[in-house]
Amino acid sequence: MLPNEYMNRRHPAFRDDEDDDTDDELYNSPEYDSSDMSDVEEISSDSTDHSTSSEDSYSDYSASNSDGEIAVVELREDNNGGNNGAEPEVRDSEPNQAPVAVLVNNVQENRDHDDYVSPAAKRIRLDPEVSTLPRQNVTPEPADDDVDKCSICLDTWDNCGEHRLCAIKCGHLFGHSCITQWLNARHNRCPECNAKAGPRDVRVLYAKKLVAVDTSELNKVKIALKDEVDKRMKCEKEVESLKGLRDYHQREISELNLKYRELEKKYAESLQRRSLLSIDTSAPLEIVKTFDIKSGRVTIYNSTHNYLYTSSSKSVYRLFMDNMTLSPPYQLHNLEIRDMCFQPQGENTLLTVGLDKKMVLVDVRSSNMIRQIQTDIALWSCCWSKNERNTFCVAGTRGIIYEYDIRSFQKENINAGCDDKSPVVSLHSVPKNCPALLAGGYLSCQLQSCSAYAAKGSKYAQNLINLKGPFTSLRFNEKNNHVILSCRGNEEEPDIRHLVCSLERNENQVNFNVVHTFKTGSSAKFLSKPCFVNLKDETLIAAFSESEKKIKAWNMSTGEEQYTFPYKGNALDMCSIENDGLFQAVLSTDSLELYKSKQY
Secondary structure, three states, X not given: OOHHHHHHHHOHHHOOHHHHHXXXXXXXXXXXXXXXXXXXXXXXXXXXHHHOOXXXXXXXXXXXXXXXXXXXXXXXXXXXXXXXOOOEEEEEOOOOOOOOOXXXXXXXXXXXXXXXXXXXXXXXXXXXXXXXXXXXXXXXXXXXXXXXXOOOOOOEOEOOOOOEXXXXXXXXXXXXXXXXXXXXXXXXXOOOOOOEOOHHHOEEOOOOOOOOEOOHHHHHHHHHHHHHHHHHHHXXXXXXXXXXXXXXXXXXXXXXXXXXXXXXXXXXXXXXXXXXXXXXXOOOEEEEEEEOOOOOOOEEEEOOOOEEEEEEOOEEEEEEOOOOEEXXXXXXXXXXXXXXXXXXXXXXXXXXXXXXXXXXXXXXXXXXXXXXXXXXXXXXXXXXXXXXXXXXXXXXXXXXXXXXXXXXOOEEEOOOOOOOOOOEEXXXXXXXXXXXXXXXXXXXXXXXOEEEEEEEOOEEEEEEOOOOOOEEEEEEEOOXXXXXXXXXXOOOOOOOXXXXXXXXXXXOEEEEEEEEEEEOOOOOOOOOOXXXXXXXXXXXXXXXXXXXXXXXXXXOOOOOEEEEEEOOOOEEEEEEEEOOOEEEEEEEOOOEEEEEEOOO
């Protein structure tokens, strides 16, 4: 076998690891002759020649095959000239030539040694990839912590899900959710190199050598966590909503409890009144119904239509006596209503006056306003004439009394020469059949004086009443031509007095003849008005005693006290009603109470 043929067979590029045993047999076969290596030229020098130039010496050997391929092997020798422990270094003579390694070093001398080893045992096996390819500088791989982490969130990449591996056009790697959020936030730059990039440059990578953490279970846990967080937020919102609903219901319950306590208190007072009335056999009245009317001042009864009208600050209420129902309030004035009255003929027109210097005419059949008239004074009282159906009078501050005709609505001052400038608190018309005022006229009650105005043609003559005030109200009863004049206490009489007087005329002077005097205590903070209770055979006088908190009634003929019953409120006005029985309405600052007589 030729050396070149042998070298070609022994070249690592033409052999496999499984041929090692075959090669060993070839070295030991009889066909192998060492004389065939005559073509191999030994290129060496004595170790002594190289020892002078360096600590180590090298022996260079080259061999050539039939194609002229040459491989050079450098063998490092120690200073003693031996090659024990030497490390061979392979050099290629030409870049494109296949390497051939031959280790020859004093073969003849080595054969004489006892520990001689054949050249086959000293053969060097070269890796074809290392020997055939040029050397390259290998950069050390970075640590796993740096490779497998996203530089934005510093978390490992996933092999699936939102944080899977992706890259942009500059080549840097990120988690898909992180770089997408980064670019969508108008950061059109790479977080690593600051190169321009956009959301369209994101590419998902499928790398075989990527060591990605299996986060499928982690993703499931994250999804479950997100669901739980959403459920918790939903529950918290529901809790907040329920808390608001609870607070609303608590406030509503508190308001209802307050109303319940108020109603319970009123019910207890009502029971107490009924018990007192049932115990007191002298009280012939029983309460029928109570209406919640605030800021009341005056109440009057319309016998033609069976209505009870009651004022409430700026408005009026209408009570239907047939079914005991109350209509909604109807506002007529801008300030408090002070007095009301019905037209005597037919009782179809209601006249109201108030502190807003205005008088209003209302049709009671349709509840429509007929007309309103503005005056120059605050009005306190009013009345319809019982002699002229188209005439009415109004009075107010400064003691002024105006008479109007509804056909022309022209006014006339009937008391221009009056010296008393106090407000007119009560005003009543006297018919022509009255013995004291044969031609009819008006009765006026001011805070400091009382007057009777007798008609003389189209004019009126004033007659000053010889009684001392101060006065709070005046009532006239057409049935028996009597008046009730209520007075506050003065130096001579400290008690509240209700004077029952008859109208008398002495020559040209009209006087009030006092028949009875009824006292109701010593204090009166409110201007309370008494009333007449007309029965079949007799007349009663009902009045409120503020100091005793009682309503008392006296017989006008005998002067005896007829009955009494307690009243917790502050009665401002009372009205007698005859409709399928005898009723008495009591108006206070807080309510309207209706009583029915048990005897009449």
